[in-house]
Amino acid sequence: MNILEEYQSKLTSPEKAVSVVKSGDWVDYGSFTGQPVVLDKALAARKDELEDVKIRAVTAVRMPEVVKVDPEARHFVYNNWHFSGLDRKLHDQGVCWYSPILYNELPSYYRRFLDVDVAMIPVAPMDEKGFFNFGPQVSHTKAMLEKAKIIILEVNPKIPRCLGGLEEAIHISAVDHIVETEWELPQIQPVPPTELDNRIAGFIMPELVDGSCIQLGIGGMPNAMGKIIAQSDLKDLGVHTEMMTEAFVEMVEAGRVTGARKQIDRYKLTYTFSMGTQKTYDFLHNNPSCAIYPVDYVNNPWIIAKNDHVIAINNCVEVDLFGQVCSESSGTRQISGTGGQVDFTLGAYHSQGGKSFICLESTYKAKNGEIRSRINPILTPGAIVTTHRAMVNYVVTEHGIVNLKGKSTWERAEALISIAHPNFRDDLIKDAEKMGIWRRTAKLA
Numbered sequence: 001m002n003i004l005e006e007y008q009s010k011l012t013s014p015e016k017a018v019s020v021v022k023s024g025d026w027v028d029y030g031s032f033t034g035q036p037v038v039l040d041k042a043l044a045a046r047k048d049e050l051e052d053v054k055i056r057a058v059t060a061v062r063m064p065e066v067v068k069v070d071p072e073a074r075h076f077v078y079n080n081w082h083f084s085g086l087d088r089k090l091h092d093q094g095v096c097w098y099s100p101i102l103y104n105e106l107p108s109y110y111r112r113f114l115d116v117d118v119a120m121i122p123v124a125p126m127d128e129k130g131f132f133n134f135g136p137q138v139s140h141t142k143a144m145l146e147k148a149k150i151i152i153l154e155v156n157p158k159i160p161r162c163l164g165g166l167e168e169a170i171h172i173s174a175v176d177h178i179v180e181t182e183w184e185l186p187q188i189q190p191v192p193p194t195e196l197d198n199r200i201a202g203f204i205m206p207e208l209v210d211g212s213c214i215q216l217g218i219g220g221m222p223n224a225m226g227k228i229i230a231q232s233d234l235k236d237l238g239v240h241t242e243m244m245t246e247a248f249v250e251m252v253e254a255g256r257v258t259g260a261r262k263q264i265d266r267y268k269l270t271y272t273f274s275m276g277t278q279k280t281y282d283f284l285h286n287n288p289s290c291a292i293y294p295v296d297y298v299n300n301p302w303i304i305a306k307n308d309h310v311i312a313i314n315n316c317v318e319v320d321l322f323g324q325v326c327s328e329s330s331g332t333r334q335i336s337g338t339g340g341q342v343d344f345t346l347g348a349y350h351s352q353g354g355k356s357f358i359c360l361e362s363t364y365k366a367k368n369g370e371i372r373s374r375i376n377p378i379l380t381p382g383a384i385v386t387t388h389r390a391m392v393n394y395v396v397t398e399h400g401i402v403n404l405k406g407k408s409t410w411e412r413a414e415a416l417i418s419i420a421h422p423n424f425r426d427d428l429i430k431d432a433e434k435m436g437i438w439r440r441t442a443k444l445a
Ligand SMILES: CC(=O)SCCNC(=O)CCNC(=O)[C@H](O)C(C)(C)COP(=O)(O)OP(=O)(O)OC[C@H]1O[C@@H](n2cnc3c(N)ncnc32)[C@H](O)[C@@H]1OP(=O)(O)O
Pocket: 085, 088, 216, 217, 218, 219, 220, 221, 241, 242, 243, 314, 315, 316, 317, 318, 327, 328, 329, 330, 335, 336, 337, 338, 339, 340, 341, 342, 344, 364, 374
């Protein structure tokens, strides 16, 4: 059988394809923009025949039908490796469960510990050699498919073909069922930078040099930073980032990025997934200047550190006076996930000339309208420590930038209080005194 005959023999309807799912199965969905659509709908339609089907997903970009049809999670149990705003709301409603990760390790969880009964992923159309490209969702996809007993592809011509260094495609011979569909990729609009974002970025910009290799994390602030870099006069920047966004496309268009000074993947923009607008997806499609790799390559701290002058810019929710960083929860309420923050914080620090930045606005307006400090004596009870205090390098607010590496507890408290909002500094000093991490002679800058 040639590959076209093999394709035809595996082509089926969504309803027939999902008939392979049994009660009790573990079913993996694709990640980010690679969330299945017609297969999800067909599986949801089987609700009444199925019990205890456990789904794994990452960062849902549209409401999963399996959750919509089963608001009490009696038939489908929806687990997620990293929450989007939508997943956060589903978690609040008790129909979505977070699974903790160090993102660089996720492929190893599949290879070492996890069972996958059925995998369902959207892919680009088959090429002339019989390969289906995963599009902008390489992440842990290949490891997950290696463990899948049954693989169903949702082929969509709108999915960009993302050229890769490794594990970016699957051959028809490894696939069980194929369904054809056509839907637009979700458009994730960048959040416009706020005045505070610009002030925070203003503290980071002097730390960048020509040839810096950039990672931008998820959230409004890193995106603002990307825009400011695009408008700078920096030269020969490199890109080695977990998530490819429109900010990087703007940097390329502005002539800031060549990758010429990278030590690995020279001249390439390296990434593991993308969420952006059509402009980003058009940029990625068949673009040999970009290389998508699995996350155990992109986020491996020792790979990250191979490039010099790595700059990692990430966001957080709150920091305590010891320097512990929470980036994923508000107390016990899961907001997002650990994702790649630890990976890039470690990797950047170990890069020659590298630096990592944890950014936060100094205050936060709570839902009841109260203005609260994000720099607190201790983390909100139940908050998850995302980045360990000893890993943290620079912390930046709109009031300044401090380096915590090598600092004692009293120096950390002093440094962090110096960048807290002025309205909260006196109380923070009193708390630091009670906690035994303040020196009588300490002075704020
Ligand atoms: C993709 C990469 O390369 S990322 C690599 C690094 N990965 C990470 O850093 C993962 C962890 N970080 C994150 O997930 C994000 O950066 C975040 C959550 C810290 C910030 O993301 P943003 O999109 O800027 O957050 P945003 O301001 O929209 O807030 C998200 C939610 O947290 C809530 N929140 C934010 N700050 C606080 C706070 N201090 N206290 C309580 N709740 C808070 C918001 O109210 C919002 O909840 P809602 O949707 O119910 O209103």
